[in-house]
Amino acid sequence: MPYLMRAEPYDASIGAVRPLFFSDLGFTSEPADSPSNTYFVRRIETPLAVRRSLFSGSAIGGYSETSFGSATLANDDGKLDWLSDLDWDGRLVEILYSPQERPALADFTVLFSGAAEQLVPGDEIEIQLRDLLVLLDVPASRGQFGGTGGVDGTAELRGRDKPWLIGRRRQIEPVLINAANNVYMVDPAGFSSLLAARDMGVTYPAAVGDFASYTALVAASLTGTNVATSKTAGLIRLGQKPNGRFTIDAEGVKVSGAWVYRFADLVRHVVTSMTTVTGASLLDVSFAAFNGLQPAVLGYWCDGSSVPKVRDVIDQLADSVGAYWGFGEDRLLSLGRYDGPAATADFEFTERTIIDLTPRPVDRRMKALKLGYRPFGVIFTADELDRVNVSAADLEAFQNEYRWTAVATNAAAAGASLLATEEEGKTLFDTEVAATAERDRRLSLFSAKRKAFDVVVPLTPGLTVGHTVKLTDSRFGLSGGWRGLVLEIERDANDETLKMTVQG
Template sequence: MPYLMRAEPYDASLGAVRPLFFSDVGFTSEPADSPSNTYFVRRIETPLQVSRSLFDGTAVGGFSETSFGSATLGNDDGALDWLADLDWDGRLVEILYTPKERPTLADFGVLFSGAAEQMVLGDAIEIQLRDLLVLLDVPASRGQFGGTGGIDGTAELKGRDKPWLIGRRRQIEPVLIDAANNVYMVDPLGFSTLLAARDKGVAYPAPVGDYASYAALVAAPLTGDDVATAKAAGLIRLGQEPDGRFTVDAEGVKVSGAWIYRFADLVQHLVTSMTTVTGAGLLDASFTAFNLLQPAVLGYWCDGSSVPKVRDVVDQLADSVGAFWGFGEDRLLSLGRYDGPAMVADFAFGERDIIELTPRSVARRMKSLKLGYRPFGVTFTASDLDQVNVAAADAEAFQAEYRWTAVATDAAAAAASLLATEDEGKTLFDAEADAVTERDRRLVLYAAKRKAFDVTVPLTPGLTVGHTVALTDPRYGLAGGWRGVALEIERNADDENMKLTVLG
């Protein structure tokens, strides 16, 4: 069946991308097509072998899985050796397919749209493929201190990443950037609210003022236990050097004048401010829907001493709310959550469509669950605290990394399954009520008895992970139809089929 490839490697001699078009059997677009009157050179040998996953097997969690694969072009005659002069990494590669024998360009559907990892030259040129999640494998950074003094930090801070804060976090240690004036940085993009400031666990009085800039802040006449802020510059100043560890509870950056704290808003900010992905690369409807689905307050703090990847930060946030996320064939970043199969399937396959159907094992049922919430940026030892002026209950709390919900138990799972698990998880929720809601949601899902199958079906453009699939087959109790969520897809264009792992 016909396959097309569209690629856009970078050509340094042009200072721009060079569009390339290939096919397996030869194809020319029509004058009204885009691109028009274009010959797709007959060079494709292996159109596509690619795998994409939401999660690991039949386990359901919040971590992303990069799709990977390859396509090959015939090059026995060496006519494509010049492709090695182009820069491929991170550049667009798109594979299109149609089952029609005499198609028009409009008949083709997108099987894969992602980025090249690299191009390997040979008689068969291998283009190694990744989805666009590779664009998020970059440092989650606000930049580095220059070490020139003042707001640029001391010489000792030169080259260190600046701290940053999103959402709400408790007991974090802002970075001392000006010891002479007792100035600390929370985030160079600013922060919204200073909820509390403490020295050795003892709270300071409320701030005496908020100033517009670093210069105005250091010029302010502070003494003793005075605390002042320059929230727009992300700074806090003390009237005198603290006696011990200085910590704060704070709410992070504003975007368009509003404090952001919900999962979808935090992801949007991270991706668009710290990677090359722009707002045009987001599926807006999925972000809007997730804000309504999960409006809880989350938070993430980075002190700049070690810098995570953007993708790792999003994964930690996603794990808190049970989200999956990734780029679709439309090249847009979207968000979703596993809540079991939808009532109406996105795709349906009957006995005549199913090439192979194999039951597979599922994770053990869950009997009980508790979740940690309100993580502290730093945990104190007893010697870190002012034992005289810190209440005993506070002293205990300051030494704990997380607070915990009560344990919730599913009686039906406990009675039915002797190997049902007793689980716990750590989240970035700030409020206990939000952690309890998420705990109960997960327990309902994971305590239920579930089925999973590996099923091979014909290549189906548009079908991707996260879609609900309906299967009807006389075996395995599927005669009346059954619905599950596609957790993993392997596409094999040579065999013109796709293998799904479906959980329901």
């Protein structure tokens, strides 16, 4: 069947991307097509071999998995050797497919749309492929201190990344940027609210004022236990040096004048402010839907001493709410949540269209679960706390990284499965109510008895991870039709098959 490739590597000689068009059988677009009157050079050897997973590893929820694969071009004559002079990494590669023997360009559908990892030259040129998650493998950073003084920090801070805060976090330690004036930085992009400030666990009085800039904050008259802020500049100033470790509870950055704290809004902010991905590359309907699914307060704090990748930040947030996320063939970043198969299947396959059906093992049922919430950025030792002026409850709390929900148990799973597991998980939720709701949702899902299959079907454009499929077969209790969620796919364009792992 016909395949087309569209690629846009960067050509330094012209200072721009150079569009390239290839095919397996030879193809020319029509005058009304886009691109028009273009010959897709007959060079494709292997159209596509690619794997994509909903989650990393066997665990369901949270951690993304970059899809990877390759396509090859015939180059026995050496006429494509010049392709290795172009810059391919991160550049667009699209593979299109049509089941028709004599298709028009409009008959092709996108089978893969992602980025090149690199080009490997030879008699058979290999273009290694990744999906667009590679664009998020960049530092989650607000920039570095220059060490020139003021908000740029001292010489000792030169080169260190600036701290940043999104959502709500407790017991975090802002970065001292001016010891003479006791000025600390929370986030150069600003923060919304200072909820509490403490010295060795002892709470300071309420802030005496908020100032418009670093200059105004330093010029303010402060004494003793006075605390002042410049929330717009992301700064806090103390009237005197603290006796021990200075920590705060705070609410982070505002976006368009509003504090952001929900999972989808935090992902949007991190992606659009810390990567080259713009808002136009986000599937807005999925972000809006997730805000409805999970409106709870989350938080993430980076003090700048070590800098995570943007993808790692999103993974940690996603792990808290059971989300999956990634780029689709539409090249848009979307969010979803594993709630089991949907009530209506996106695709259906019967014995006539199922090439191979193999049961596969599933993870053990879960019988009990507890979740940690409200993580503390600073975990004190007993000697670091003011034992005289800190309450007994806080003395205990400040020495623990998390608070915990009660353990919830599913009696049916415990009674039916002798190997059912007792689990615990750590989240970035701020409240017990939100953590308890997520605990109960997960336990309901993972305490149920499940099935899983590896299924091989004809190459099906549009079918990808996160879709629900309905399988009907005389074997394995599927005669009445069974719905499962697609967790992983492998496309093999040479065989024109798609292998998927389905669970429900």
